[in-house]
Amino acid sequence: MFDESSREITWQELRKNFLEKGLVDKLVVVGRRVRVELNKEATASMYPDSMATRPGFSYYFSIGSADVFERHLDEAQEELGIPPSDRIPVSYVGDSTLLAIVGTFGPTLLFVGLLYWMTRRGTGGGAGGGGMFGFGKSKAKRFNVESAVTVKFADVAGMNEAKAEIMEFVSFLQKPEKFQRLGAKIPRGAILSGPPGTGKTLLAKATAGESGVPFFSVSGSEFVEMFVGVGASRVRDLFATARKQTPCIIFIDEIDAIGRSRAEGNKGFGGNDEREATLNQILTEMDGFNTTDQIVVLAGTNRADVLDKALMRPGRFDRHIYIDRPTMTGRQDIFKVYLKKVVTNEEQEHLSGRLAALTPGFAGADIANCVNEAALVAARVNAPTITMQHFEQAIERVIGGLERKSLVLNPEEKRTVAYHEAGHAICGWYFKYADPLLKVSIIPRGQGALGYAQYLPGDAYLMSERQLLDRMAMTLGGRISEELHFSTVTTGASDDFKKVTGMANAMVTQWGMSKKVGPMHFQKDQNELVKPFAEATAQVIDSEVRRIVDQAYKQCKDLLVERQKEVGLVAEELLSKEVLTRDDMVRLLGPRPFDDRDDFTKYFGGKKPDDKTPPPPPPTEGLGQPSIPPQPAIFKRLGNEIK
Structure with a gap:
């Protein structure tokens, strides 16, 4: 209605040029504007400007509200003496039809369009969609070999056997024709299992970096959602994306979140069914009809023992690579x-x-x-x-742990700690199968550690009965030293008793080191309420555990009674210096009567392999500070033993 062929005027112009001359035929109110329609008696000479001669030309003016406009119009017509019968008619016209339609259906159309856009965005806009709002779309991160995956096998150390085994995957991804020529099939996947922190994820990244192929990384927990079917949908989307970029590697970290044995998961509803559906989809994708794709699936877990047998069989995860703690x-x-x-x-x-x-x-x-x-x-x-x-x-x-300088012991407590640690040190010095002693200290450290004796164990994979008894006797050295030098004992040896009892119980129930029980293995599951042996067997086990602990106790007490003078010597030296090193022990007790291991002698014999001069003496610091640089490995300490 109001375009380039219209001209806006004011109320004063309307009254002076049109109302007073009787040229207005009708006024049409459209929203906040009023269009002026002139009568046939108006001639071109009566217009205030020549533009009005254009065909379809019209005037309009703006108003604040319809009520105010009508009141002003009535007042003006009364002043001009226009009778009521001849007054100018006023009509009201709504907005245009298009604007009315938009105003009526606009919000609904906008909402429907927003839902459609979110649905298309969530499904990826095509095949292999991820479901409503993208819940079923895989959250796997794709690493580009040119920029992101920079880890190589040279950056991975301490696992030479695992690297040699996983190199087969790298060779196939780089030169698949070498194996296909002989009719060999690509291994579908490998399980990387082992204790936490041993480098499972790092080895998977190195495999991707060496092979030069795309690398998809996803956590097992990302497949699990509160919505039914989301996990299986994400698995399908992950493999569909991987097939578009073959050859490639998929790494599923912590796969035990979805790959637990299905025989153990029938104790509930909902969540277990969803997890089983996700596991079934993984089984189908890894060894279904699509077996020619060059996709290698690596999975990392700390609990390979709880995984489903169907997941571990050949054809799915063909390789089981165990990554142990390094030697x-x-x-x-x-x-x-x-x-x-x-x-x-x-x-x-x-x-x-x-x-x-x-x-x-x-x-x-x-x-x-x-x-x-x-x-x-x-x-x-x-x-x-x-x-x-x-x-x-x-x-x-x-x-x-951190040294606790704020923890100040009273003299009696400090003396008790000194004799306790001196008992451990003497046992470690004179028992043949004890670990080499590095340092003994009565400086509080960590949580609940009022002192510690520091040893250096080697990488032992088999333990004899004699070695176990020596270690148990050394563990009891602190309490027996307190019994020999004080009228009463303290609570500081509770952790020592726990370790000795556990070791003796394992000797009887797991390692077959008891003639009365024999070569039997009894290991109670934490979830079992019933013991895996009869009551009579339990009594025999208890008596054998008591016999072994008493034997270790007698062995330790005989030594400390014989070496009571040396115990007092070490304890008094501890009270004055707070920290004793191996050199101090040699000065006080003489050389250890047993030969130490080669690796210990090589690095802790006081000289470097190519050094002919003795090392300078360590600096001496104030009270409460160690007199030498700390040399920790294993802490045998009052109240808590860390191994």
């Missing part, structure tokens, strides 16, 4: 990898070997944490480089 050689290789990333001037071969000997039982993640902690320790003291002292302080903090 000393493996730990040394891992240390060399991480030492390249920090600033240190120490000789790499000797440093890595000494640190590997100090960290028995450490996994790759633990070693990375120790190296990073050493860098933090050096940065706190503004050291230019990381020294051996910083590394050993970091290992001691990781294993034993």
Whole structure:
């Protein structure tokens, strides 16, 4: 209605030029505007400008409200003396039909369009859709080999056997024709199992980096949602995406979240059914009709024992690669990898070997944490480089906890702790199969540790009965030393008793080291309420456990009674210095009467392999501070023993 052929005027112009001259035939109100329709008596000479001569030309003016407009119009016509019968008619016209339709159906159309757009976006806009709002679309992250996957096998150390086994997948993905020529089929997948922190995910990334193919990474828990069918839909979407980019690798971390045995999952409703549907979809995708795709599925888990048998059979996960904690050689290789990333001037071969000997039982993640902690320790003291002292302080903090300088013991408690730790130290010094002693301290450290004796165990895979008895006797040394030197005992040996009882119970029920019980294995499941043996057998087991503990107790007490003078000597030295090293023990007791292991002698004999001069004496610090750089590996401590 109001376009380029219209001209806006004011109310004053309307009254002066049109109302007073009687040229207005009709006024049409459209929303907030009023269109002026002139009568036939108006001539071109009566218009205020020449533009009005155009065909279809009209005037309009704006109003605030219809009521105010009608009141002003009536007042103007009364002033002009126009009788009521001849007054100008006013009509009201709504908005245009198109605007009315938009105003009526616009919100509904907008809502429907938004739902349609979200549905199309969630399904990916085509085949292999992920369901409503994208719940069924896979959340796997795709890593591009040119930019993201930069890890190579050279960055993975301490697992040479696992790398050699998984290299077969890399060879097939790089040169599949080499195997297909002989009729070989690609292995469908591999299970990477092992303790936490041993490098399962790192090995999977290295496999992707070496093979030069796309790498999809997803967690097993991401397949599980509260909506029915979402897990199976995500599995289908993941494999459909992978088939478009073959050859490729799919890595499912923590697959036990969806791959648990279906025989154990029938105790509930809903969630278990959904998990089983997801597992069935994985089984179908890995060994269904589509078996010619060059897709390798790697899966990582800490609980390979709970996985479904159908998932573990050949044709699905053909390889079962167990990644154990590294040996000393493996730990040394891992240390060399991480030492390249920090600033240190120490000789790499000797440093890595000494640190590997100090960290028995450490996994790759633990070693990375120790190296990073050493860098933090050096940065706190503004050291230019990381020294051996910083590394050993970091290992001691990781294993034993932070030194508690605020914990001050009274003299009687401190004396008790000194004799307790001296009993452990003497037993470790004079028992043949005890681990080599590095340091004994009465400085509180960590949670509940009022003192500790620090040993260096080797990588032992078999233990004889004689070795177990020596270790049990050494564990009881603290309590027996208290009995021999004080009128009453304390609660500090509760953790020692727990370890001794557990070891003796395992000797009887698991390791067949009792003649009365015989070569039997009784291991009670935590979920079982009934013992796996009769009551008469339970009495025999209890008596045998008591016999072994008493034997270890007598062995330890006989030694400490014989060496009571040495116990007092070590304890009094501890009270004065708070920390005793192996050199102090040699000075007080003489050389240990047994030969130590070669790796211990090589790195803790006081000299480097190529060093002919003795090392300088360690610095002496104030009360409550260790007199040498910490050298932790295993802490045998009052109240809590860390192994």
